[in-house]
Amino acid sequence: MSTESATTTLLWDGRTPAARGPAATLSIEAIAAAGVAIADEHGIGAVSMQAVAESLGFTKMALYRHVRGKDELLAVMVEAAVEEVPRLDPRQPWRERITVFADALADVWRRHPWVPWVTRGRRLMGPREVAWVECALEPLVDTSLTPTERLDAVFLLFGHLRNTHSLDTAGTQPWHDPALGERLRQSAEHYPALADLSSVGASEDNGRSFGLERILDGIERLHESRA
Amino acid sequence: MSTESATTTLLWDGRTPAARGPAATLSIEAIAAAGVAIADEHGIGAVSMQAVAESLGFTKMALYRHVRGKDELLAVMVEAAVEEVPRLDPRQPWRERITVFADALADVWRRHPWVPWVTRGRRLMGPREVAWVECALEPLVDTSLTPTERLDAVFLLFGHLRNTHSLDTAGTQPWHDPALGERLRQSAEHYPALADLSSVGASEDNGRSFGLERILDGIERLHESRA
DNA sequence: CGGATCTGCGTCCTTCGGATACTGTTTCCT
């Protein structure tokens, strides 16, 4: 019986309505939806207690009756924004299913570009976000990977998709400052490989499909080595 | 002739000392070093203009004579924290060299745990950080990958190392809240693959070596397919 | 009906990044 954080209980069980006192006008769902709307429209930087409350017609402090703080606000926002997992066809080969999964995840992240930025670091996950992990894990059950390896593979996949989803979530590539490309070309003796590259240019999708294929190839090789 | 941002000029050329006026007591190097020290000791959250200035015995506003704002402070901090790239033995096979590189990067990130957290998203890179990209790129010149593919491979590598370096930079794994593992076990019908896993546990290194091997395997397969 | 309880509000505090204006110092140019 491990003691659970209040935020985890909120994410998984919701709030039990109060027995006494006036009925709540606000709800966690409304708060989360308002936060998501602001983040979608004006970016995650525009999400403040004040802004969320104002968009609902309440004062800032009213939010704290439903949410313990900004971290918990973000947690419920993520849980609201992350939609249902895709239904993967079990008859398809595992590699195909992973690709479908990756596209579905990209769709959600396209609708809510702030999600891959927020869902990093130590934090608490809700049932829907966990469902996405489960969903990615499931195709790998068909492989010869051990359970631990499957999990490692899923996080390898998630990390790569996050890193290549947009430039805002990636470790930036240097030549996105065009002036820097010029510098690299000028000091070609220090950066021969990069200078060579600046004329070629980077790939369209930030290397998403390249990395995905490499990862799946790597998994496949491990899988086949045990067949 | 593309116009270059002032921050990029600062990072690559440093500051040209003023012709007139009193000599500066502060220096960018001192500011960067102070910021790095605070971040190393108390975390990146403790780095504020106030804190950095105070640790140097100056007022907050004095920093703005040397640094245009917080973003630029972080940029020079990263550039100061990122050390010289490792010298890779060109006689070693490319895969070996990449592994050595990855370990060297991990060493730097261990000394400055905030660096992998800060070096994300659109930002400006300095010469030393670019040198690390160059360093990772160089072994791949021995492979049959195209220049663009080499670059994609490097960012695949960087992303994975960042994601697995520590839990603070990773997309968190759900069962780090021990209570959540219990929940997953209880609702095993919703999360069969995860529930199965929670008894096994996650890997020690957040899947770093697993992912690294898979990535290198994937690159190797592509390389060999063209031999 | 009265106390307990809950919701939402008003006020206050700290910290943050940053703009602006000022003081004193150094150097170049006439």
Add this chain to the structure above:
DNA sequence: AGGAAACAGTATCCGAAGGACGCAGATCCG
């Protein structure tokens, strides 16, 4: 030599941020 220009560091002020605390009114249970 002397004034003007440029520069370094400071003092003050501001708005926005997250959040603590106490209060008023509404609601329900005994």
